[in-house]
Amino acid sequence: MCFISFFFLFMFTLLNMLCMIYFLMKNFVIFLEWEIISFNSMNIVFSILLDWMSLLFMMFVSLISAVVIFYSKGYMKTELNLNRFIILVLFFVFSMMLLILSPNIISIFLGWDGLGLVSYILVIYYQNMKSFNAGMLTVLSNRVGDVMLLMVIAWMMNFGSWNFIFYLSLMKMDFSMQVISSLIILGAMTKSAQIPFSAWLPAAMSAPTPVSALVHSSTLVTAGVYLLIRFNNLLLGTEFIKMLLLISGLTMFMAGISAIYEFDLKKIIALSTLSQLGLMMSILSMGFKDLAFFHLLTHAMFKALLFMCAGMVIHMMNNNQDIRWMGGLSFYIPMTSLCLNVSNLALCGIPFLAGFYSKDLILEMVSMSNLNLLIFYLYYFSTGLTMFYTIRLLMYLMVSEFNLLSVYNLYDEDYSMLKSMMMLLMMSVVSGSTLSWLVFCYPYMIFLPFNMKMMVIYVSMMGIIFGWLISLMNLFSMNKFIMTYKLSNFLSLMWFLPNLVTDGFNYSFLKLGQNLMKNIDLGWSELYSGQGMFYILKNYSNVFNVMMMNNFKIYLYSFVLWMLVVLMFFVGMI
Template structure:
């Protein structure tokens, strides 16, 4: 037990110190406008050199600081949450591998090392999703791994496209080759790879399925590591995005992802899945603002979102832990009396998610929505943005009503207490950051402030839709269990919206059935058919028949020799007569 505690504390201390040192370095780099680029040549083949490159600038250092801070807190939190785990060291090592893969991705300006980090995230995420080792976890892990494999293949295709340039350091080619056809192809494949990793439509179904992982892993995955890898890669490639021909389609898909996740969260009753769908909604927001050419705003929201989303998952972990592993919010209610500090943290993180003024989410979300209002966009995308903002408030208020204010629906009496100080101390760090990080980052990232001029009604649109969404969430969650159920009248529509527009079914059953049918035909007609006939079985039959024939001759049978002699004599006479 001492060793378990010591490894958690040692890793927490090490990662926290690393995070603080990254913060000092980042401030130094920003003040002196510094960039450090390191290269190590691993192998040289003809004119192609495989190099390990490291790029240290204010952006990579700032993101690393956030990743290391959240991972240190999550590991400290795991000391209590995973205390019943027999092999805690294995869990901590897997989390550290996960963090290391993300750090490798952050500091890489080279496609080869990006592939290592990208593939490492996919592989370790599979190991963590199947950690509890049941059928549901295995299915979720396979869906997660195979969805991410699509992105891995696209990154491999980018590497093969970039062989024409003699180097894989993409950072050198972005500026002066952004109008080149090949770099446009590279940008298109990078966008598609980022869509798989950040779970945009049509690859959205793996993200709620990944909730089968332990809650500390969910806090790490959904805040600053796996799902943000695609957004970060596109922020680095943002110069290529100007001339991509399907950028408008990318904007539409990311806006629809935001809308779809917001609606699905309102129909969900699984606590962790509601928070996962809110992550999907925020990822759609980041991707859509990226496609509009504002990478600094996407990066700003990425960092602020990481803090309050990690805190939200940790609060959910405490609730699930205390509720004897129950995740259904219909069995909860009135919990704020038993878990006051947890619900303080949960309220603040939820309000930050909604963009309530002067919390972390407000600074980035409000800025994004006001820039959308100023942009030259059609009405459809504009409405999708604001409806999705209202839906965020909607499912947040609904969740808080079910957990805190509604009557106690506990299926049995549980041991509810709020005295696990290891969890509380780790949550307190993120609580402070969820309050302060928005203001802190807005001073750090934006040297020159955005000048936004809007009419009063458009300026107040965020407030209008938030109030309306919150009111709707309150009304829906206050419906009594015996009153008219919202599902009965519109069962088909509710089913469609609850199941994420049937995307999990399409991406699992649809794709797997199609692939299985194709592979069955290939096996039947190619492997077991033509290739068998003309290679393995065909050669076997020919050699077998010849060997039987020769064996028959070699048995020294007089009749065969006599018969052969007569045939030869007849043939000789026939030739002589001619």
């Protein structure tokens, strides 16, 4: 099953690549409509939009899916129901492709909801209480976005068709379209985990590592970004987009700060995904949709590789994810360490790896734009933080002494995992430069003073120095000197977002339910309805029970009584 799925997805990738190059060269767009059913005036139509953007993104999704499925063959080899796992992953990929191809809000919703449902099933794949809680948090956070899309479907009934692509330019200043754009932004914020919906992203790390590699690179979390890329023309005039710029900048900053305090290997990588999503959303809200798409694709490659390397390391470490109990890996698993280092450096934007081409371009465009100091600070400080937590991670994993709790069990032998990682390693090196030739039909002319041009280098160097210093000493021993315990708690716990959206959010509803039960269900309502009626009926039934017993005296007494009543009635009539 693994090999068949890998083969078909890989062939589909090659087909997509050839079609994409042809469409790009010819500036070609195909719009297909298939009428499923027509009944009186009601038509149910399935639409497909094929252009270079959808084909290119589909190529990346199918390539990463193929590689992840091949990787799962080694990673999940002890799994009894491997075929079931592969089928779930294929459902996931199919939902994403439905979302990519559709210019119709109904079929987008089908793909969108499919992603939410299958992600829930995959997060609770390892059936324990932690996975269940993480799955509930994931699916309920994503339901908010589903409701937003349902409201968009309702509002689009004003236009007579759900093919939103026809109305992006035509109805831009219409009130209904402004409402639709606000709802689309809110929906995208839930799927791409912007503040205040960020808590589900690190929680979703309960899923198997191949799923994390797929989810965090090219499918679930990028769905919101892709939707905003498609709707970008509509969004630029709205006031809400300015709010999105601030929220996404804060998300980027918050994720970088939290990653510095984290010791769970997968959660550090998840928080780096959150930071990069903030970067994509913020550059989108400034109107550079091609830059956001470019970074989306380059990020997909090295992030999938990063999760695969993390999975390999966790596998070797006897399922231990704490980076404090790792060290000296470069001596024992050199190939995995090579992939991990290259993907980490691509994430930092080291020249001339994949991440450099998109991140450097984004930051230089930000420097050229007419922005305030806060947004400028959030961009550059978050870039420095990326370097900070990456160097800290590399110091803990590669440079420090061998620090395992268990006996020596490191080996670099699983060739199915290594082959899939090597394929993504090559893409992490070359995809940035290749895409920069493909995506941009003209070069960006960026003219900046020397210090502004070197600003990225300055913040990166600061990040390297701080990351190196922090990893030399225990972070929490430094907290005594640097900041109070409360502040460090606030920074390490994602600004208390997990507590606010789980315990804090649940507590008020549970308290309300408790008060309602105490005062209404067990209070007045019980006295006058349930319990009260029960006592009245019980007393009546006791009386009837006594009467129904075959007691001749009671029958005779009741007969005489009724005769007296009838007699009085007749006397009264006369």
